[in-house]
Structures are given as C-alpha cells and as structure tokens.
Amino acid sequence: CKHGSPAHGFFLLGFNFLITNYIVYVNKMLFTTTKCPPFSLTCIHLLVNIVFVKAAKRARVFEPAKSNDNKGSFPLGKCICVGMLQASGVLLSQMSLMRNSVGAYQLAKLLQVPIVATIEYFWLSKTLSLNRITLL
Numbered sequence: 001c002k003h004g005s006p007a008h009g010f011f012l013l014g015f016n017f018l019i020t021n022y023i024v025y026v027n028k029m030l031f032t033t034t035k036c037p038p039f040s041l042t043c044i045h046l047l048v049n050i051v052f053v054k055a056a057k058r059a060r061v062f063e064p065a066k067s068n069d070n071k072g073s074f075p076l077g078k079c080i081c082v083g084m085l086q087a088s089g090v091l092l093s094q095m096s097l098m099r100n101s102v103g104a105y106q107l108a109k110l111l112q113v114p115i116v117a118t119i120e121y122f123w124l125s126k127t128l129s130l131n132r133i134t135l136l
Helices: 006-033 038-058 076-099 102-124 130-135
Strands: none
Touching: 006 038, 006 076, 006 102, 038 076, 076 102
C-alpha cells in the first residue's frame, strides 16, 4: 500500500480494528482467569500509552501542541485535570468490561460517540457538519 492511498487508509483502519478487539479480549481473559483488578490493568494501560507516545514524539510522528501563552507548556492544573479524567475514563471502561460481556462492553463503547454528540448539541449548542455525522 502506498502511503496516503485509500488502500493504505483501509489497511490502517483494519489493523486498528483488529488490535483494538484483541486488546479487549485479552483484557476480558485477564479479568476472568486471573482476577486482575481493573486499577492494575489501568495502570499498565497508561504506562504502555506513555511509552508509545514518547516513542512517537521522538520519531516525530506528531508535534506537541503549544499553549497560547507562548511559554510552550500547558498549565499544570489543567494537565492534571485532563490526566485524571482520562485515567478515570479508562478505569471505568475496564470495570465495565470486568462486569459485562464483551458484546455489551463493545456496544456501550460504540454508543458513547452519539451520546456525547447529543449532549453537546443540547447543552453546548454545538452542531456537527454533514461530513462528521457521516463518519459517526
């Protein structure tokens, strides 16, 4: 597949789909066979995430975002808040997988996007373009 071609995009989407499902099934297996607590699995998940983000940054896959204050960093309080929200989202997701079947877990994950879009529409008066609605 040539980089940037539709075939390359479909390959990446398919690869992401397979890896994501593999991770879900491995996590479910860990919950059912080893009684691994969700907090421990969340810590492992976040540590692996940090390693891959650092590696991607070093490989110049992306450029870190700059703040508007020209100091080059975000306020520590906001970073901690976002980090805690992200970690709690992963933990709640792991707890859902531990308590529910894989099918129910996947369905709940799929329903998050339209629910968030609906909340943003009614609460924040945000609308989505036709292209974004089509992607959903």
